Amino acid sequence: EEAAFAAFLDQQFMPERLDDPNCENAIRRFEVLQEPLGELFEYQEKHLLDALVRSTVLRAVFSERQLYEVMVNFWSDHFNIDPSKGDAKWLKVADDRDVIRAHALGKFPDMLRASALSPAMLWYLDGRVNKKASASDKPNENYARELMELHTLGVHGGYTQQDVMEVARCLTGWTVQETHRSKLNLGSVEFQPLLHDRGEKIVLGHVIPAIPKKAKPGEIERLGRAELDTVLGIVGLHPSTAKFIATKLCQRFIADEPPADAVSAVAEKFIASGGNIPATLRALFATDAFLTTRGNKLKRPFHYIVSALRATQATTDAGSAIQDYLLRMGHAPFHYPTPDGYPEKAAPWLGTLLWRWNFAVGLSNNTLDKETQINPEKLKASFATEENQMAHLLGRVPTADEITACKASGAPLALLLASPSFQKC
DSSP, X not given: OHHHHHHHHHHHTOGXXXXXXXXXXXXXXXXXXXXXXXXXXXXXXXXXXXXXXXXHHHHHHHOXXXXXXXXXXXXXXXXXXXXXXXXXXXXXHHHIIIIIHHHTTSBHHHHHHHHHTOHHHHHHTSGGGOOOSSTTXXXXXXXXXXXXXXXXXXXXXXXXXXXXXXXXXXXXXXXXXXXTTOSSSTTOEEEOGGGXXXXXXXXXXXXXXXXXXXXXXXXXXXXXXXXXXXXXXXXXXXXXXXXXXXXXXXXXXXXXXXXXHHHHHHHHHHXXXXXXXXXXXXXXXTSHXXXXXXXXXXXXXXXXXXXXXXXXTOBOOOOHHHHHHHHHTTOOTTOOOSTTOSOOSSGGGGGGHHHHHHHHHHXXXXXXXXXXXXXXXXXXXXXXXXXXXXXXXXXXXXXXXXXXXXXXXXXXXXXXXXXXXXXXX
């Protein structure tokens, strides 16, 4: 079993080598998601959001690249963007493709930089209006605060309000070409040297020298741009960042309150590997806490629905029926308004149990909609015996009482999908 798990991980850490025809067929209709940045503005924002949500669900349901999709989900929460704000309605498509999916199993510092320069993020957290055009201008600290509190160091990461202000000063001058100003180069990110604060800054004790007053425009631009990388270099692999990321990963894969030794092991590997995400995950999957515990986590609604569709070999187009359930349970992709992303712990999701049970009944009875269907006979045949199917859904050998209850229920599949064991992972 250990060898099989190791082989599975080796495959999952190289998703580009995994053939994924079922997933590719399922998302082929959403070609709009591959459009170049500027051309996204040619489409209605509702059309883009629908394509983004549906493709996200379909990838999670049908992809062989399971770990990759799990990490896409994780980082989408970590770098959350509400696409209802301004031009983010169009730009979030590019952020999902070029930031989250491009770096989900790469290196954290690379993803952090891509996010910092994402036009959708610059829109969402007001980085595009962070400027110092005159002596009276004050920096907009919105992105700087979330960069430190949510993306890197964590709320207890050892920084001060002054550090937030200094980071905001370092990041002045980055702009996004906006729809209400021009139709050329829409969504492109540009650095405007004349909008950059050229004074000295001190970030977490690191002095960033002032740009000389006699510096030529090209030198001002070079030094101003470099301040972004200096800031990201300070916070990206900081010990507080390692602990914060490790804690969140352990909360996702182990328990809402993970053991300290597991968090420490993961944080150490994060630092030692330079933020290499696969190496960090391997350290997590090698901890005793991960290997010896199961069923500690309540599945969030998205995870529950996806796992039910996968486990029952359902067909779906991720249309209105699936989206309605996700919306009712408060967990539709790309619908969370605040930058902290959907909550990880169980408490906020306990009120969704009735909707989960309703979903279990609808799926097992094929009454969700005509596009989301299961084949009960085919499903039953694939497991040879009813007990094998129960073990597959429960994640363990069923007890004699459970077998008796299922057979007597008249709706064994719905009962299993609604069971406490299937609700957890």
